[in-house]
Amino acid sequence: MFNVGITGGIASGKSLVASMFELFDIPVYYADKRAKYLIQSKEDIRLEIMELLGIDAYDDNGDYNTKYVASIVFSNPQKLQALNEIVHPKVKTDYLNWVKEQSSPYTLHESALIFEGGFNSLMDKVIMVSASEDIQRKRLIHRDNVSFENANRRIKSQIENEIKKSMSDYIIWNDGSKSLIKQVFDLHHILLIESKRNNSTKLD
Template sequence: MYVIGLTGGIGSGKNAASHYFQDCGIEIVDADIAARRVVEPHTDAYMQIIDYFGVGVLLPSNDLNRSALRAQVFADPEKRQWLEDLLHPLIYQWMDQRLRTVQSPYVILASPLLLDTDQHKLVDRILVIDATEELQIERACARDATSEAQIRAIMASQLSREKRLERADDVICNSGSLEKLEQQVKDTHQKYLQLAAEAQQTA
């Protein structure tokens, strides 16, 4: 299976780009979905998180309150490290297993932390969805109803825009309209169909 790693900073438009690839018939393995699956109620990771952070990170439904958890970990580097050490291997394993079941011509592995973790080892090529930091902050604040300070803290904890672009095989600039983003995805999809076919011939 030919795997494209799709990444970008918060508010860059990764989810929108993933949806457009999905519209082209491409399966998406999403790290955000993986991150939810591995902490579903009563899983081992879920119980460890409650033991470490307390019941204050639970919603009335007993699901994890991701906003409350995020606020704690970005305010305390030690807590953040503990949570990453717990979750990153589980997320990697979940995505690796999903990649083995894909049926589309190639697959998109979408992850904000693709280049910050070992997840990049799962992919053949890296696609970065890029936007200016000003646009990232504007979009993320509007989408998440989160303060600019918290968005900046998240951005500071992730690989810098410059380093992401240095490691990219392909870049889609998402500083314009959704229509422009969709067209770029369609063009890139055609390129990936060819690359995937060539990879299959040489396998």
């Protein structure tokens, strides 16, 4: 199986781009959604998170308290790293199990934290969805109803876009300058060729 990561800064539009690949019957592992599912449903993760962040990490109904957790970790790099060290290994195991069930020419792993979480070591290629920090900030404020300062903290908690670009194999521009669907269409055909040419050994 040929495995491709798709990443980008927060609110860069990577989930939208990933969904476009699904139009070509390419399966996508949405890491953030799966992480939320695991955080909500796995008792061992729940206990570790409450030990790290306190019992308020889950509300009275037992639901993960995203706003509470975000208010802590996006202003405390050590807490964010510790939380990631709890969640990332579980997501990795979940992803590897998911890959085994796929039969398409290639798969996509969509995550803002491909590089931060070390998931790039599992990928044959990495796609970067790029938008300026100004566009990211505006989208984040509108999407999550957060303040300018909060949006900035979230953006700064990730690796800088220019560094991610240098570490990626392909760039998709989501700043309005180019047609998204054409970029996805063209890259899909490149990846089909790459997947036939190269047999992945990353997950062996």
